[in-house]
Amino acid sequence: MYNATPGAGGRSALSPGTFVLVVGVLLVQLGFLVSYIGAFHHPRPQGIPVAVVAPAQAAERLDRLPGDPLSVTAVEDERAARARILDRKAEGAYLMDPRGGTDTLLVASGAGGPQAKALRRVGEGVADDQGRRLKVVDIAPSGPQDYESLTAFYLIVGWLVGGYLLASLMGVAAGTRPARPGLGALRLAGTAVYAVLSGLGGAIVVDPVLHALPGHFLALWWVGALLVFGTAACTLALEAFLGVVGIGVAVLVFVVLGNPSAGGAFQRHLIPPFWRAVGEWIPTGAGTSAVRDIVYFSGHALGTPLLVMAVWAAAGAVLLMAGSVRRREPGLSLPL
Known part of the structure; x- marks a missing residue:
């Protein structure tokens, strides 16, 4: 005979791990509001x-x-x-x-x-x-199909979303931490292939399809590949050390902090000092600057944005491999 235990489902749903994750989601949501509204509610020229x-x-x-x-x-x-x-x-x-x-x-x-x-x-x-x-x-106008020079920002956001969604999918499907270095290397190889295809797709959309950023196909392709690989590798590394919480940390860095500070809707000299200080060191801002430098300024000042994205990519790859050899500590996972 079936005998249901009253309240068992409720106790499971309110496990400590679930509670911690819900609180984390709430904090990320509030951080999103603070970051976006704080950056954009009163834009004014500053220096x-x-x-x-x-x-x-x-x-x-x-x-x-x-x-x-x-x-x-x-x-x-x-x-x-x-x-x-x-x-x-x-x-x-x-x-x-x-x-x-x-x-x-x-x-x-x-x-x-x-x-x-x-x-x-x-x-x-x-x-x-x-x-x-x-x-x-x-003297350097945005293109006729690139209103307010916003295409660069939305292109970068699309690439970033693809990067951390790929890493999140890998974590859900195969576990957040590779069991051994070989599996970590395999994830990086798969990520590299995906990044090349993702960069190619973005370049196709903004050049031959929509003509929003025409004439720079190859350069945009490889900027996109580097950005997607770096975003995914960093997210994979965060998952390897923090479990599912690492996905939230990636969103916090790349979206909550990265988007409003990237110079998309309002450029860095129009937003408050905190966002102005961090924007160019996060892949979102570095990528946006790189695309604009390529399309409108003949690649001038491209070195720093590329270096920033390369450092994030290298750090993500190294930390993921380090996470794949780290012994799993008891109590680190958050049961759902």
């Missing part, structure tokens, strides 16, 4: 690097505007100012014509539409205060 061609006194005034929206570097002429923007050493340039009544503002919307608009507002305010006119010239 945007700008080249200035103007008399010394005028350059000093620009550097001391209320709220410090600009960080000014004086240069000799328009050619030098353009070079600083295209070499990714400045985000814009203010060119004052002492003999005329019209100044020129150089911007680069390929680095981010909101930042270019913020520079325009600041420049118009400066010109109005001096009773002058302002001409705005976009």
